[in-house]
Amino acid sequence: MEVEEGVQIDDKAKRMRDLLSSFYSPDSSSNASSLENYSSSSSRFATLDTINTTSFDADLYMNLLVQKSNLENLLQKHVEMAAEIKNLDTDLQMLVYENYNKFISATDTIKRMKNNIVGMEANMEQLLKKIMSVQSKSDGVNTSLFEKREHIEKLHRTRNLLRKVQFIYDLPTRLENCIKSEAYADAVKFYTGAMPIFKAYGESSFQECKRASEEAVDVIIKNLQRKVFSDSESIQARAEAVMLLKQLDFPVINLKVKLFEKLEQFLVNLHLDELKEPTNASADDNEPPKEGTVLDSASSAAHEASIREFVEAVRAYRAIFLDSEQQLLKLAQDFVTKHFDATRQKIKQLRSVELLAILRVIWSDVLLITEVLPEADLPDYALQAARIVVKDYINSTFKQLLLDISDALTKAQVGQKQGVEEYSLQVALEASRKAVIQGSLDVLQNFRQLLDENSDLVLKLRDLIIDWVQEGFQNFFWALDDHFVLLSGKSNSASQNLNIPGSIAGDKVRAGLVLVLAQLSLFIEQIAIPRITEEIASSFSGGGTRGFEYGPAFVPAETCRTFRSAGEKFLDLYIKMRTQKISVVLKKRFTAPNWVKHKEPREVHMFVDLLLQELEAIGTEVKQILPQGLHHKHRRTDSNGSTTSSRSNPYDRLGRSNTQKARSQLLETHLAKLFKQKMEIFTKVEHTQGSVLTTIVKLSLKSLHEFVRLQTFNRSGFQQIQLDIQFLKTALKGIAEDEAAVDFLLDEVIVATAERCLDPIPLEPPILDKLVQAKLAKNSEQSPVS
Amino acid sequence: MSIVTTFESQCRALTSTSSPDEDSSRFLVGTLSPTGNNLLYLLEYKDDNNNLAKVSFKFPFGEVWHLSTSSKYPNLVAGVLGNTGELSVALFKLPDELANSIEDDYGLSESPIEQVFEVYTGDKNLVRLSQWHPEDGSQLLTCANGHMDIWDIERQTKAKSFSLLGSAEKFLDLESGELKPSQVTDLRWSSLFDCSVIAAAVGSKVLGIDTRIPDSSPASVCWLIQDQRCNKVRSIDFNPNSQYYIASGGDDCRANFWDLRKTSTPALNLQTHTHWIWSIRYNPFHDQLVLSAGSDSRVALMRAQSVASDPYGQAVDDDEDENSSQGDDEEKENNQQQDESDTANGDKLENVVGESKTKDKNDQKPLTNEVIHVYQEHDDSVYAAEWATDPWIFASLGLESRLVIGRVPKKEKFNILF
Known part of the structure; x- marks a missing residue:
């Protein structure tokens, strides 16, 4: 029910709307037709809604209503419908009343209009008449005045022409006057005003005038040109002059070029000044410092003055030629580039103070120029250039340092070659040590000055400089390492090539050099690098423009490692070179004689002397350079006890084995070896005198051992070796440190000889002693003589 | 791990010889006793039961400095002998019973060793070496008095001889005159170049000599290596697979490893010993493995990857494995084969394969040059170390008369195989 009620209310509103619209819009036919269509098509299924359409069929509606509703509903519908009809009636009435009202007011208005319009036509006719009379009168006036006006106009034109002619005739004198009063601007104005006339009639009527004025203008041009070039004139005046010249169609470009050339010339002069500066600076070193600084300041003042001049000139130029910026920019950049080029050329002789001075000068120049030419971006440009220069400077400093060190090394070598100095290895070592540490510290000191400088230019580069210094040190140490290897390699190959007799001295020196290198590497690792690291940490920390991924530029730990291994390598190389030389001596000894037919030993063979000589030479070399080593004494006393017991072994063994078979002797040797503590022959080498010497002795004895094993001996050969070794035993006591190992090796040599002997019967100890004593006596006899 | 056996007197001569049984490796050792009573030992090592059998024979011909065998005649042995300082080369025939594998320790065998013929008699200047032709087993190379002699075994005559004194002298004279060409320390006959190149180590130099020249002419030196750092080269070996190294x-x-195309400096060097190196040998199959022995009583096994015949083979293989399944298939096949043949080791093998696979994924970098292992099981100088016919087994002989059988570490082996 409620729903239906809602529908009904809606229906009502809709009907109201439709009624109104049909009233206001007369063209409701289309709407009606569509509704008609709708109703005809749906007549069969008509609903109660059709009451609002035009094709409303009351019977159909009634039927439908009766069919669909019950009585109660019908009654209700009836009531509703009666109310609706009543409503519609009142609405209709209201509408009719309103429209009627409007109609009445419209009729009233029309009536009023009719009354007002009656008197207007007469007035209009009167007005027309008056206007006609005014027009005729004005025509009369016009015709009466026409002639006079014509005449006046003609006169006026003639007068103008005459004035112009007068002007042309007056032009030369006027120009003269202008020249006299230097009113060039007026002159130019006059002349350009007269130009069209001269162009039209210059050849005929005004020939003379033209010539005269052209002469005057020539004078003007000259004057103007002079004015442009004279520096004493104010900039505006010069600019004006240029403008005037331009108006006179004078080729200004030439002027511009000339002026520009002048600027360039100016710069060249400046650079001449620049080049003088270093000579001043270098003179500083010789002269007392005070005077030097005076000189310096004087020259820098002069320089500043000239730069100011240049700046003024540039400013003027710029004002004069407005479109000249590109050129000027280029000029300014050229200026900076040249400046830095000049600096770079001198960079090798510069110290950082001087470099700083130069940089400062450049920077002030740059700032001055920037005032005039802000577009040139000179500070940036200068920064770039300065960066390169500073980097170059740092690199060249390191290169110089490297050179110094290698000089220190090689000079000593040369000196020693001539045999001038006995302790030259030591000298070389000291010199090169000093070169390394002092040089590096000096370099650092130098660079620190760079950092201390607080000029803008350097401040901006500060981080970069720190990085470069660190990087520089890293690269320097790599390079040093490479250089060392090169030196040692060279020396080695040279020693091979110079193996011809007589060059033994040279060979020795080179081995010494290797030893020096070994020690120097150690020194760098243990002292120089920590020291430098400290210095760097104290004043060159920071930086960090280098990305983090690269890590710090200077890696002391790694560098230390490199040099440690280099030191070991050189020491090994030294030992190898020395032992190889000794093994040549030994080889000569063992390959030359026929050991199977050896004669009975009468004395200790002289190869022992050669061997000892070599060892002595090594000893002196080693003593010059290497530290003594702390445990030297201790080891010796320690080993003494153990050797006495082991030393007696082979003799007993050999003595007893006299009568035994070789086989059982071998077995015994094995047993002896088993019980004897296994000797560490090839121990790690240390950087001490004792260690190096002992290693060399051990390696040489091992080589001797191997040589023995390649031969076959008869009894006398065996006895000879036994004798030689016996002598060596006493002789080597003083040289080698690890006595136990040396004794062991010497015993091994004797055992090996016995093993390779066809008839191993040793010499009787008394005879052995006697021969050794004889040799010792002979040596002691010789030594005071030599 | 390693198997050790000892002999009754000092020994320097060791050679690897072919074995009738494929699973075992044979070595020959000769004793060095100047006073006589020398013996020749034949050792047979069986990998599967880790057993080393030893037979000894009386050898009355003198002390043995060097032995060499040829694969063509398994029971012929060339030996360099010493008799009271006089050296000679002779050819010997081993007893026929050695054609069968040795089951157990026979001890001293009564079967005699027969001398076939004496190649070169009594000379002090004989180089203590003899070399078989690498392919044609009927030629034997000796060197004495500065002459290289090639012997025809079948005819028992000298086939060819050429002198080092003539042509090589001018290379050697650079040395201060004390080095004579007679002091050749090592000879090798390359199996490449059609077996036409012999290398001889003389002092600090290694000479390459072309054998195709006519008889009794001066030796033609085709290349020369000058070792700046070394007084004396004691052992040389050709890379068996690459002609340049x-x-x-x-x-x-x-x-030192030399590239014959650039002999000024070694292409690679590895610091392996603290005293002289007496023997350096390439593995005949996997030439990145090199064995060295020295008088510091050490034996070193090295990997010389960068100068191997296939220096970056490992890396390439890895790539292939990743890109194509072929490699994997092969690997599986290998696995299966291994599994079939040796089920006991199957688990272990798989583990290792897994390891190598993960390794492939983790790092692609090729294997580096390095010393794989230093064996310090000898008490005295080691003069000889030889690879067996099995590529993973080697033997080293110390003067203390101890022979040690060594094996390439498993890890290394799998690195090479996979």
Whole structure:
């Protein structure tokens, strides 16, 4: 029910709307037709809604209503419908009343209009008449005045022409006057005003005038040109002059070029000044410092003055030629580039103070120029250039340092070659040590000055400089390492090539050099690098423009490692070179004689002397350079006890084995070896005198051992070796440190000889002693003589 | 791990010889006793039961400095002998019973060793070496008095001889005159170049000599290596698979690898010893493995990857494995084969394969040059170390008369195989 009620209310509103619209819009036919269509098509299924359409069929509606509703509903519908009809009636009435009202007011208005319009036509006719009379009168006036006006106009034109002619005739004198009063601007104005006339009639009527004025203008041009070039004139005046010249169609470009050339010339002069500066600076070193600084300041003042001049000139130029910026920019950049080029050329002789001075000068120049030419971006440009220069400077400093060190090394070598100095290895070592540490510290000191400088230019580069210094040190140490290897390699190959007799001295020196290198590497690792690291940490920390991924530029730990291994390598190389030389001596000894037919030993063979000589030479070399080593004494006393017991072994063994078979002797040797503590022959080498010497002795004895094993001996050969070794035993006591190992090796040599002997019967100890004593006596006899 | 056996007197001569049984490796050792009573030992090592059998024979011909065998005649042995300082080369025939594998320790065998013929008699200047032709087993090379002699075994005559004194002298004269060409320390006959190149180590130099020249002419030197750092080169060996590389060892205690195209400096050197190197040998199958032995009583096994015949093979293989399944298939096949043949080791093998696979994924970098292992099981100088016919087994002989059988570490082996 409620729903239906809602529908009904809606229906009502809709009907109201439709009624109104049909009233206001007369063209409701289309709407009606569509509704008609709708109703005809749906007549069969008509609903109660059709009451609002035009094709409303009351019977159909009634039927439908009766069919669909019950009585109660019908009654209700009836009531509703009666109310609706009543409503519609009142609405209709209201509408009719309103429209009627409007109609009445419209009729009233029309009536009023009719009354007002009656008197207007007469007035209009009167007005027309008056206007006609005014027009005729004005025509009369016009015709009466026409002639006079014509005449006046003609006169006026003639007068103008005459004035112009007068002007042309007056032009030369006027120009003269202008020249006299230097009113060039007026002159130019006059002349350009007269130009069209001269162009039209210059050849005929005004020939003379033209010539005269052209002469005057020539004078003007000259004057103007002079004015442009004279520096004493104010900039505006010069600019004006240029403008005037331009108006006179004078080729200004030439002027511009000339002026520009002048600027360039100016710069060249400046650079001449620049080049003088270093000579001043270098003179500083010789002269007392005070005077030097005076000189310096004087020259820098002069320089500043000239730069100011240049700046003024540039400013003027710029004002004069407005479109000249590109050129000027280029000029300014050229200026900076040249400046830095000049600096770079001198960079090798510069110290950082001087470099700083130069940089400062450049920077002030740059700032001055920037005032005039802000577009040139000179500070940036200068920064770039300065960066390169500073980097170059740092690199060249390191290169110089490297050179110094290698000089220190090689000079000593040369000196020693001539045999001038006995302790030259030591000298070389000291010199090169000093070169390394002092040089590096000096370099650092130098660079620190760079950092201390607080000029803008350097401040901006500060981080970069720190990085470069660190990087520089890293690269320097790599390079040093490479250089060392090169030196040692060279020396080695040279020693091979110079193996011809007589060059033994040279060979020795080179081995010494290797030893020096070994020690120097150690020194760098243990002292120089920590020291430098400290210095760097104290004043060159920071930086960090280098990305983090690269890590710090200077890696002391790694560098230390490199040099440690280099030191070991050189020491090994030294030992190898020395032992190889000794093994040549030994080889000569063992390959030359026929050991199977050896004669009975009468004395200790002289190869022992050669061997000892070599060892002595090594000893002196080693003593010059290497530290003594702390445990030297201790080891010796320690080993003494153990050797006495082991030393007696082979003799007993050999003595007893006299009568035994070789086989059982071998077995015994094995047993002896088993019980004897296994000797560490090839121990790690240390950087001490004792260690190096002992290693060399051990390696040489091992080589001797191997040589023995390649031969076959008869009894006398065996006895000879036994004798030689016996002598060596006493002789080597003083040289080698690890006595136990040396004794062991010497015993091994004797055992090996016995093993390779066809008839191993040793010499009787008394005879052995006697021969050794004889040799010792002979040596002691010789030594005071030599 | 390693198997050790000892002999009754000092020994320097060791050679690897072919074995009738494929699973075992044979070595020959000769004793060095100047006073006589020398013996020749034949050792047979069986990998599957880790057993080393030893037979000894009386050898009345003198002390043995060097032995060499040829694969063509398994029971012929060339030996360099010493008799009271006189050296000679002779050819010997081993007893026929050695054609069968040795079951157990026979001890001293009564079967005699027969001398076939004496190749070169009594000379002090004989180089203590003899070399078989690498392919044609009927030629034997000796060197004495500065002459290289090639012997025809079948006819028992000298086939060819050429002198080092003539042509090589001018290379050698650079040395201060004390080095004579007679002091050749090592000879090798390359199996490449159609077996036409012999390398001879003389002092600090290694000479390459062309054998195709006519008889009794001066030796033609085709290349020369000058070792700046070494007084004396004591051992050389050709890379068996690559014609450009040669290894040398000597008094500078380093193993040097030379590229014959650039002989000024070694292509690679490895510091392996603290005293002289007496023997350096390429593995005949996997030439990145090199064995060296020295008088510091050490034996070193090295990997010389960068101068191997296939220096970056490992890396390439890895790539292939990743890109194509072929490699994997092969690997599986290998696995299966291994599994079939040796089920006991199957688990272990798989583990290792897994390891190598993960390794492939983790790092692609090729294997580096390095010393794989240093064996310090000898008490005295080691003069000889030889690879067995099995590529993973080697033997080293110390003067203390101890022979040690060594094996390439498993990890290394799998690195090479996979």
